[in-house]
Amino acid sequence: GQQLNQSPQSMFIQEGEDVSMNCTSSSIFNTWLWYKQEPGEGPVLLIALYKAGELTSNGRLTAQFGITRKDSFLNISASIPSDVGIYFCAGYLGAQKLVFGQGTRLTINP
Amino acid sequence: SQTIHQWPATLVQPVGSPLSLECTVEGTSNPNLYWYRQAAGRGLQLLFYSVGIGQISSEVPQNLSASRPQDRQFILSSKKLLLSDSGFYLCAWSPGQTYEQYFGPGTRLTVT
Numbered sequence: 001g002q003q004l005n006q007s008p009q010s011m012f013i014q015e016g017e018d019v020s021m022n023c024t025s026s027s028i029f030n031t032w033l034w035y036k037q038e039p040g041e042g043p044v045l046l047i048a049l050y051k052a053g054e055l056t057s058n059g060r061l062t063a064q065f066g067i068t069r070k071d072s073f074l075n076i077s078a079s080i081p082s083d084v085g086i087y088f089c090a091g092y093l094g095a096q097k098l099v100f101g102q103g104t105r106l107t108i109n110p
Numbered sequence: 111s112q113t114i115h116q117w118p119a120t121l122v123q124p125v126g127s128p129l130s131l132e133c134t135v136e137g138t139s140n141p142n143l144y145w146y147r148q149a150a151g152r153g154l155q156l157l158f159y160s161v162g163i164g165q166i167s168s169e170v171p172q173n174l175s176a177s178r179p180q181d182r183q184f185i186l187s188s189k190k191l192l193l194s195d196s197g198f199y200l201c202a203w204s205p206g207q208t209y210e211q212y213f214g215p216g217t218r219l220t221v222t
Contacts, residue, residue, distance in 0.1 A: 031209045042200050042213030043154070088154070092209040096142050096161060097169075100154045 006089055006101030014109050019076040021104045023089035031092035032072035034063050037103075038085045046087075047074070076106075084108050112137035116201050116214040123221055129174075129188040131217050133201030136182065141203040143184040144211060145176055148198040160184060161206070196221045 006023045013019060023032070031050055035043035047058050049065035049072060056063055060077045072089055089101040113136045123129060135141050145157040156169045158176035166176050173192060177185045184201060198218055202211040 033210060035213075040216070040218070042202075042216045045210055045212060048208075048210050086152070090211075096204065096206070096209075097156060097159060098209065098211060102153045 004089055004091055004099055004101040006104055008104060009102065010105045010107070012107045012109065013079060015079060015081060017079055019079055019083070019106060020073065021075075021087060021089075022071060022073045023091070023101045024071040025091060026070065027091075028069045029091035029093075030069070032063070032065050033090040033092075033098065034061075034072070034074050035088045035090065036085045037088065043088055079106075079108055081108055081110060112203070112212070114201060114203055114212060114214040116199075116217050118217060119215065120218045121220070123191050123219065125193055125221055126190045129186070129191050129195070129219070131186040131199055131201075131219075133184040133186075133214055134182055135203045138182070138203070138205065140181060140206065142206050143178060144202040144204070145184065145186050146200040146202065148200060148216075154200065158186070191221045193221050195219065 004023045004025050033048050034046045036046050037043040047056050047063040052065055052069045053067050054065040062075045064073045086103040086105050088103045090098040093099045115134050117132055142161050144159045146154045147157055148154050158168055160166050160178045163178050174188050198216050200216045201214040204211045
């Protein structure tokens with residue numbers, strides 16, 4: 001089936017550093033979504049992207065829809081302890097379904 | 111505003127016992143509804159989705175089933191649980207006009 005390759009799988013950073021993660025696919029997507037999940041909770045939608053080349057921000061988070069429509073990037077600036085969690089990308093697969101990446105686990109050292 | 115509920119929050123069940131997890135959405139009508147399973151804090155696997163009452167699509171063969179008896183109610187069931195059914199079960203809804211999905215708080219199922 002369709003797969004999204006999300007990298008890195010894990011990140012260990014110092015508080016205040018910037019973070020970058022990405023998702024790539026061999027397929028073209030018309031929509032990219034980014035979610036954050038904290039332990040024991042459901043994922044929360046952070047940013048939705050609908051156009052190739054689109055750059056959208058949500059506070060310290062910025063996500064981009066790749067020009068080729070096969071990739072997307074999420075950046076977090078000036079990380080803080082509450083940014084800890086697992087970040088998932090998702091692409092719209094068609095027929096009202098999303099396909100999810102395997103997640104990037106972010107750990108922050110204060 | 112829309113709210114999604116799941117219960118129970120946690121469940122411990124013996125192998126071979128039945129299962130019923132419930133998901134309800136408030137504040138919207140005719141949502142698309144989804145059941146996902148997540149193992150070990152990674153990777154969401156789509157199990158079932160529904161675009162309307164009584165309409166269920168299954169994504170993976172398994173001993174689970176889903177039903178949608180009312181517009182905003184989605185139920186995940188099993189007649190006999192297996193050890194491999196343990197995991198974190200997430201319900202999600204989508205307005206249908208967009209592709210954004212919104213998740214519930216999840217149910218942690220442990221099969222012993």
